[in-house]
Amino acid sequence: MKHKAKWAPPLFLLGCAFCGAGVFLFKKLYRMNLKEYTSHALYMAVLDDEIARKELSGVSVAAQKVVFPARRHSLQYRYHLFLDLNQGKTAETLKQETAALERRLSALAPTADDLSASSDSKGVH
Numbered sequence: 001m002k003h004k005a006k007w008a009p010p011l012f013l014l015g016c017a018f019c020g021a022g023v024f025l026f027k028k029l030y031r032m033n034l035k036e037y038t039s040h041a042l043y044m045a046v047l048d049d050e051i052a053r054k055e056l057s058g059v060s061v062a063a064q065k066v067v068f069p070a071r072r073h074s075l076q077y078r079y080h081l082f083l084d085l086n087q088g089k090t091a092e093t094l095k096q097e098t099a100a101l102e103r104r105l106s107a108l109a110p111t112a113d114d115l116s117a118s119s120d121s122k123g124v125h
Contacts, residue, residue, distance in 0.1 A: 040098060041079055047101040047102060053068060
């Protein structure tokens with residue numbers, strides 16, 4: 001007759017519980033769902049595009065004026081760029097980076113295009 005240890009089954013169950021808790025905490029603390037991840041990437045792309053357009057509008061480099069591609073193409077490129085750059089970052093890190101982009105955008109003076117667009121949207125001519 002084999003001698004079975006009385007502590008083996010409870011120890012096994014306790015180990016499984018710790019593993020399950022570890023996986024749960026890892027997913028909860030360090031991972032975010034796909035919708036949140038992609039929405040951060042899109043919002044960061046929009047902010048970055050707007051910052052670049054405001055900072056470089058009317059600027060010339062090597063005697064050539066800076067020309068931007070269509071906003072749709074620019075946003076698509078930036079969105080995929082931020083999807084790649086944000087891999088492995090936590091939600092807290094992304095919130096901090098987004099806040100930094102928002103502060104940078106708000107620090108820029110509004111351009112003439114912004115003023116005309118805001119007056120058109122309010123119905124003021």
